[in-house]
Amino acid sequence: MSPRPGFVLEVDRSTPATLMWHGEGFRLEKLPVGTRVVYGPEPIDALKDPDQAIRNALEHPLGDSQPLRTLLFAGMRLTIAFDDISLPLPPMRPPDARQRVIEAVLDLAAEAGVDDVVLIAALALHRRMTDPELRHALGDRVFEAFAPNGLLLQHDAEDPSNLVHLGLTDQGEDVEINRRAAESDLLVYVNINLVPMDGGHKSVATGLASYKSLKHHHNVRTLMNSRSLMDEHHSELRNSNWRMGRLIAASGVKIFQIETTLNTKTFPEQLGFLQKREWEWSVRDRASFLAASSALARTPVGLSRKIFHSVQAPHDITSVQTGEVEAVHRSTLDNIYRQQSVAVSGQTDVLTMGLPYICPYNVNSTMNPILVACLGLGYFFNLYRGKPLVREGGVLIMSHPTPWEFNPVHHPSYIDFFEQVLAETTDMFEIEAKYEESFATDPWYVHLYRTSYAYHGVHPLYMWYWCAHAMAHLGRVIIVGGDRAAVRRMGFSPASTLNDALELAEDVVGRDPTITHLHAPPLLLADVT
Amino acid sequence: MARHLDEEGVRVKALQFERNMPRFAAARVASALVGSGKGVKIGPLELVELEPFDLPGEGWVRVHPRLAGICGSDLATLDGRSSRYFEPIVSFPFVPGHEVVGDVEGGTLDGKRAVLEPVLGCQARGIDPPCQGCAAGHKGACERIAFGHVRPGLQTGYCRDTGGGWSTGFVAHESQLHEVPTDMSDEAAVMVEPVACAVHAALAAKIAGGERVVVLGAGTLGLCVIAALRALCLPGALVVVAKHPAQRNLARDLGADQVVKPGEHKRAARRLSGSLALESSDGGIERLTGGVDLVIDCVGTSDSLAQCLDIVRPSGRVVLVGMPGVVKLDLAPLWQREIEIRGAYAYGCEERPEGPRSTFEIALQLVRQAHLERLVSARYALENYEDAVAHAASAGRRGAVKIVFDLRKAGSGKDAFGGQEVGGPRVATTTKEAK
Numbered sequence: 001m002s003p004r005p006g007f008v009l010e011v012d013r014s015t016p017a018t019l020m021w022h023g024e025g026f027r028l029e030k031l032p033v034g035t036r037v038v039y040g041p042e043p044i045d046a047l048k049d050p051d052q053a054i055r056n057a058l059e060h061p062l063g064d065s066q067p068l069r070t071l072l073f074a075g076m077r078l079t080i081a082f083d084d085i086s087l088p089l090p091p092m093r094p095p096d097a098r099q100r101v102i103e104a105v106l107d108l109a110a111e112a113g114v115d116d117v118v119l120i121a122a123l124a125l126h127r128r129m130t131d132p133e134l135r136h137a138l139g140d141r142v143f144e145a146f147a148p149n150g151l152l153l154q155h156d157a158e159d160p161s162n163l164v165h166l167g168l169t170d171q172g173e174d175v176e177i178n179r180r181a182a183e184s185d186l187l188v189y190v191n192i193n194l195v196p197m198d199g200g201h202k203s204v205a206t207g208l209a210s211y212k213s214l215k216h217h218h219n220v221r222t223l224m225n226s227r228s229l230m231d232e233h234h235s236e237l238r239n240s241n242w243r244m245g246r247l248i249a250a251s252g253v254k255i256f257q258i259e260t261t262l263n264t265k266t267f268p269e270q271l272g273f274l275q276k277r278e279w280e281w282s283v284r285d286r287a288s289f290l291a292a293s294s295a296l297a298r299t300p301v302g303l304s305r306k307i308f309h310s311v312q313a314p315h316d317i318t319s320v321q322t323g324e325v326e327a328v329h330r331s332t333l334d335n336i337y338r339q340q341s342v343a344v345s346g347q348t349d350v351l352t353m354g355l356p357y358i359c360p361y362n363v364n365s366t367m368n369p370i371l372v373a374c375l376g377l378g379y380f381f382n383l384y385r386g387k388p389l390v391r392e393g394g395v396l397i398m399s400h401p402t403p404w405e406f407n408p409v410h411h412p413s414y415i416d417f418f419e420q421v422l423a424e425t426t427d428m429f430e431i432e433a434k435y436e437e438s439f440a441t442d443p444w445y446v447h448l449y450r451t452s453y454a455y456h457g458v459h460p461l462y463m464w465y466w467c468a469h470a471m472a473h474l475g476r477v478i479i480v481g482g483d484r485a486a487v488r489r490m491g492f493s494p495a496s497t498l499n500d501a502l503e504l505a506e507d508v509v510g511r512d513p514t515i516t517h518l519h520a521p522p523l524l525l526a527d528v529t
Numbered sequence: 530m531a532r533h534l535d536e537e538g539v540r541v542k543a544l545q546f547e548r549n550m551p552r553f554a555a556a557r558v559a560s561a562l563v564g565s566g567k568g569v570k571i572g573p574l575e576l577v578e579l580e581p582f583d584l585p586g587e588g589w590v591r592v593h594p595r596l597a598g599i600c601g602s603d604l605a606t607l608d609g610r611s612s613r614y615f616e617p618i619v620s621f622p623f624v625p626g627h628e629v630v631g632d633v634e635g636g637t638l639d640g641k642r643a644v645l646e647p648v649l650g651c652q653a654r655g656i657d658p659p660c661q662g663c664a665a666g667h668k669g670a671c672e673r674i675a676f677g678h679v680r681p682g683l684q685t686g687y688c689r690d691t692g693g694g695w696s697t698g699f700v701a702h703e704s705q706l707h708e709v710p711t712d713m714s715d716e717a718a719v720m721v722e723p724v725a726c727a728v729h730a731a732l733a734a735k736i737a738g739g740e741r742v743v744v745l746g747a748g749t750l751g752l753c754v755i756a757a758l759r760a761l762c763l764p765g766a767l768v769v770v771a772k773h774p775a776q777r778n779l780a781r782d783l784g785a786d787q788v789v790k791p792g793e794h795k796r797a798a799r800r801l802s803g804s805l806a807l808e809s810s811d812g813g814i815e816r817l818t819g820g821v822d823l824v825i826d827c828v829g830t831s832d833s834l835a836q837c838l839d840i841v842r843p844s845g846r847v848v849l850v851g852m853p854g855v856v857k858l859d860l861a862p863l864w865q866r867e868i869e870i871r872g873a874y875a876y877g878c879e880e881r882p883e884g885p886r887s888t889f890e891i892a893l894q895l896v897r898q899a900h901l902e903r904l905v906s907a908r909y910a911l912e913n914y915e916d917a918v919a920h921a922a923s924a925g926r927r928g929a930v931k932i933v934f935d936l937r938k939a940g941s942g943k944d945a946f947g948g949q950e951v952g953g954p955r956v957a958t959t960t961k962e963a964k
Contacts, residue, residue, distance in 0.1 A: 408813045416797075
């Protein structure tokens with residue numbers, strides 16, 4: 001049976017309670033009659049033989065690119081860059097898509113006699129990956145062949161000796177990227193494309209760039225004007241990356257882009273109820289839900305976090321496309337839309353969503369309040385094309401414990417940003433003008449980014465900017481079940497229950513508002529007309 | 530309008546602090562167990578009626594307090610937390626109260642309001658020639674505070690012969706009095722003494738333009754220091770560590786660039802200075818390798834001093850404004866980082882670009898300019914001293930700053946500041962001889 005498409009359910013009296021993520025736990029909420037619930041399509045079919053599909057894609061590139069085999073030659077410098085720990089979510093059950101692709105590329109390189117090969121994790125300003133994380137992404141064979149010999153690198157956006165300035169775009173944007181990547185005879189970039197925003201020119205122009213370059217698109221103005229981040233035709237972030245990518249290509253950097261898409265098989269069998277529509281839960285699903293809920297209720301948060309972060313997604317690869325960046329990305333988008341698109345008619349007064357324990361920036365870490373905001377307002381809110389699911393001036397209700405808690409190793413500058421900057425102001429433009437430079441250039445943050453496992457000093461500000469469009473659009477943001485002080489620190493309203501939140505929302509949107517719930521998982525992209 | 534003794538009757542109503550070791554010990558235990566201010570009921574402070582104090586000599590006048598503040602050093606005394614260092618330079622029994630605005634009876638200021646500069650220096654003590662400190666105008670540095678024609682007492686409020694502000698009458702030397710402008714409220718005037726301490730501390734810190742400064746503590750003294758730093762110095766950045774929400778709001782309002790909670794001081798100082806840091810095992814900050822140029826400690830405890838050393842840079846300075854007692858402190862960082870540490874006590878004469886000026890004169894101006902009368906939060910009748918002291922001891926937590934005794938006759942009824950009832954004796958008074 002082919003997978004069923006996404007659809008919009010209208011809640012009536014017989015509709016069972018709806019499952020919502022609530023951090024390292026769940027809530028079952030009886031939504032008001034008339035609420036629309038947007039469900040994503042079921043997971044689409046996997047490639048039957050992904051390794052063969054990869055080899056085939058390498059032989060049949062898109063756009064004006066030649067097959068990879070013909071681009072490889074003895075004596076060349078080959079750099080293979082790959083997406084970092086932020087993708088996919090949760091980390092996928094091995095073998096990871098990156099491992100499959102890189103092994104295939106290395107086989108071809110070996111056949112061609114290429115012996116100057118370097119692998120680079122495209123961190124941008126993210127934290128460095130640990131050896132186990134690298135081993136998980138690349139597999140034992142690749143890791144053992146490269147890491148011990150110093151040929152498995154992680155991009156360092158603060159190493160001036162290993163950056164090269166390629167010029168300015170026609171909009172005056174600096175393009176400065178990793179020197180090894182730029183000066184190689186061929187740069188192969190290996191993507192995992194979970195959402196439409198991933199990949200394309202963003203891979204190199206962001207993943208291998210410096211702060212000097214990134215700040216041209218990771219800023220309030222650009223993010224405010226990316227409506228949405230997932231809509232290629234209305235994203236300033238995408239436009240800036242495309243200008244930079246074209247300049248990179250024009251400056252002679254030869255890129256062979258490889259993009260892979262995944263289906264939405266996000267959770268393993270024991271959490272299978274998360275993948276299903278509630279009225280279709282089997283007895284076994286109900287039992288699993290009850291068992292998981294009651295176990296979580298008795299488990300300390302730290303342990304629940306460990307358990308959840310050990311979950312590996314049974315994602316399948318649904319497509320592989322290689323070759324010239326823009327042609328590849330065009331095909332990638334088609335495959336993502338095939339998996340995630342849901343048609344939704346009309347906007348809503350109130351949008352509700354449950355937020356999970358994980359976002360791109362807290363893999364094996366803590367979901368601190370800024371990341372909660374970023375996941376809800378930066379990512380989930382932006383899962384649309386056309387119009388936002390919620391109308392301008394409407395209310396967004398998110399469910400998450402939002403603990404006032406930070407991982408000091410991974411997020412040191414987040415602590416200072418939350419405790420010191422947000423205590424003074426939540427205004428993005430003020431924050432950008434007054435604090436960005438000092439966070440970006442702080443020598444301790446730079447030191448920790450380069451030598452420890454810390455996100456770059458400016459990263460929490462970027463995550464805050466990521467919420468720019470949503471914050472400008474919404475009349476109020478309410479967090480259900482969150483730490484009240486943490487929620488208020490960000491300028492949001494806390495509520496104990498969903499019903500309380502809906503009552504609070506009425507202060508903004510009036511009585512009997514229309515309500516829409518964004519059901520996740522699975523991940524979806526709402527095409528709102 | 531000034532009141533005169535003949536309107537009041539001959540006896541003075543006063544809170545008197547006796548040298549009563551059992552009660553002193555009881556207060557110390559109670560304050561340690563139950564909290565600051567809780568020992569006052571069983572401690573050596575009593576509401577009494579005294580014979581008026583004798584005028585000790587020429588130039589001495591009577592003062593009838595209108596408002597008298599409760600200071601942190603008073604609370605330390607009442608709690609039995611004061612250092613024994615002070616024993617030889619006070620004389621028992623004494624009437625506390627050194628933050629005073631009152632009506633003057635006699636001398637050149639007769640019938641006028643004045644604020645008290647409480648240091649009992651050479652001039653007040655009839656010592657001539659004066660000591661080196663007094664000769665230079667630095668009364669706080671007087672070397673004769675246990676000599677001359679009044680008994681030992683570093684200030685009015687700690688001297689048996691003078692009485693103090695927590696009363697309906699005491700004596701002061703004219704050199705201790707500063708006339709209050711007619712358009713200045715009593716609430717503003719009673720703030721002049723603590724503000725003078727803050728002015729002296731801010732100027733003693735000798736801040737070079739652009740230096741990064743942290744103030745620890747935002748009680749009365751901390752807030753006044755913030756105001757003084759903003760008005761008289763040019764700190765490049767001023768960060769304040771404040772415990773309570775009301776303190777944090779006031780600190781911002783008075784000119785702090787950034788206000789953080791206790792426990793955030795290392796992170797704030799690190800951010801401000803751009804210092805590197807040594808990490809603790811959990812990834813937090815163990816220690817800064819650099820730090821800020823100057824820390825002003827307005828708390829004066831072992832913890833606050835340790836915090837100062839945590840966040841000051843090598844060759845940086847620490848100024849102690851809050852009154853410390855016996856502290857336990859690891860001085861290794863002071864040695865290894867060549868940190869300068871100095872006290873800032875009282876007031877006198879300050880070197881200003883326009884020439885030497887009295888600290889009190891500068892303070893009077895600053896109180897007006899920064900509207901520091903807003904720091905007076907609640908007034909109490911003398912009879913309600915237990916409540917007053919308890920309020921002062923928990924001021925920060927209760928959203929208050931300065932608690933004062935209201936000795937004005939019109940003070941009965943609902944209070945305009947703290948909503949406290951002023952008037953109506955609650956504690957039976959006993960009659961005692963002052964001498």
